[in-house]
Amino acid sequence: MTTNNPKSIIVIFGATGDLAKRKLFPSIFRLYRSGKLSEDFAVVGVARRPLTNDEFRDNVKKSIGNLQEGNVSAETFSSHFYYHPFDVTNVASYQELKSLLGDLDGKYHTEGNRIFYLAMAPEFFGTIGENLKSEGLTSTGGWSRLVIEKPFGHDYESAKELNDQIRHVFTEDQIYRIDHYLGKEMVQNIEVIRFANPIFESLWNNQYISNIQITSSETLGVEDRGRYYESSGALRDMVQNHMLQMVALLAMEPPIKLKTEEIRSEKVKVLRALRNMSEDEVDEYFVRGQYGRGIVNEQEVPAYREENSVDPESNTETFVSGKLMIDNFRWAGVPFYIRTGKRMTKKSTEIVVQFKDLPMNLYVEKDKAIHPNLLVIHIQPEEGITLHLNARKGEGSTTSTPIKLDYCNNCDDKMNTPEAYERLLYDCMRGDATNFTHWDEVALSWKFVDTISRAWTNKKAENFPNYESGSMGPKESDALLAKDGLHWWSVEADTHSRSE
Ligand code: BG6
Secondary structure, three states: OOOOOOOEEEEEEOOOOHHHHHHHHHHHHHHHHOOOOOOOEEEEEEEOOOOOHHHHHHHHHHHOHHHOOOOOOHHHHHOOEEEEEOOOOOHHHHHHHHHHHHHHHHHHOOOOOEEEEEOOOHHHHHHHHHHHHHOOOOOOOOOEEEEEOOOOOOOHHHHHHHHHHHHOOOOHHHEEEOOHHHHOHHHHHHHHHHHOOHHHHOOOOOOOEEEEEEEEEOOOOOOOOHHHHHHHHHHHHHHHHHHHHHHHHHHOOOOOOOOHHHHHHHHHHHHHHEOOOOHHHHHHHEEEEOEEEEEEOOEEEOOHHHOOOOOOOOOOOOEEEEEEEEOOOOOOOOEEEEEEEOOEOOOEEEEEEEEOOOOOOOOOOOOOOOOOOEEEEEEEOOOEEEEEEEEOOOOOOOOOEEEEEEEEOOOOOHHHOOOHHHHHHHHHHHOOOOOOOOHHHHHHHHHHHHHHHHHHHHOOOOOOOOEEEOEOOOHHHHHHHHOOOOOOEOOOOOOOOEOO
16 A cells, blocks of 8 residues: 555654764654655654653754655654653653644544654563553544564564564554665666566576675674673674675566565565575585784774773674575585675675686687676665676777776756655655565575574684674685685776786
């Protein structure tokens, strides 16, 4: 059920937190600025801290400060925001909230439509859900949807427990589990590039593809998230969700229709086909790393073990690279390599599809290898695709030279590429859950990742820290590909260079 003019009240639990300030308020403002929200909406911020509506609106105005343009008034926009100080466990708080929402429905014609956005610690999800139901906040004349942020559990068992609690109150199709990578323009573009181009789709299999590499590197360290990160690490923070979602989109079969259920069910099949390892095999397929001191963007930075709220002998990984095998007809034998980490050389997310070499190539200098054809999908910060081919350059030449065909999606129009959160919020308001993760995807991803985390918890990393800040990770990560006769393409997938 999608409509282009959604009317609803968004209730943000955790409205004084970082996510609300950095992502949610600006995204709601962008939707408003582009006319997608009309005037029929209200946002109710809920948190423990006692704030007045005016104080809350000041926070909102601050967070959208640099986005204002033209005659869109921050004053009018922020007047749609209300604050409700709240104790999650106190039933009376829910009653007050209910009556506020009822009043706002009348004022903004929102017809009982509600988005409950849980931007807070997951230990409260169950209690909030139960109380919303028992106090009647989910039974209005309109629709109710629940948006949940990660971390969705810590492993399969805790995720299932959390899911059971939520499912007690909301049906699966009312639940929108955020993976913000699914809101990124070029992640959404993977399906289009694959399924709208016969030249790619006909080669998109183990006959023609040698391997696929996905790199998501960051320059930032853990910043002030040491406490969370210590119990998460890069595996839970990035691999269980964002990296596996990208693998699923790259490997899935074409859906029968562009419908939420069809797309999700194809992604689920990929996750089901991931080759499971035993704990003893983990070292063969996965590499972990932790950053030491180093230089990033010309600044000296501390080691992970020196960061705030981090154990000085921490065993937590800040880098993961791995080789995934998808045991199905299309992909048998093709490795998907993933790598992600903090404090690396560059902030970049990029997918490189390496095609197989021709059995014989006439246009190559003696004893030299021909450059393979690569399709590079740039997810961020650049958005676009580059195709690496070989061609003759220079009259009379008998050898080929690598050339690039480039398409840049955000070069001319950078300002107008919507932010991931902006798209996802809008999708949720319209009732389109395609770019949110279904429980089946979450469950399978956890099961896959759990084996790795068990192996790593049971066996301490003796060599941490094992990569310098500002590098592309530990040398074992290069060795992972070298033993297959391959190497990582650099983050820019430069035609001539390797990753180091
Ligand atoms: C989040 C992780 O999910 O993704 C962060 O919790 C990480 O640790 C972030 O920094 C990366 O997202 P992006 O969009 O900056 O690549």
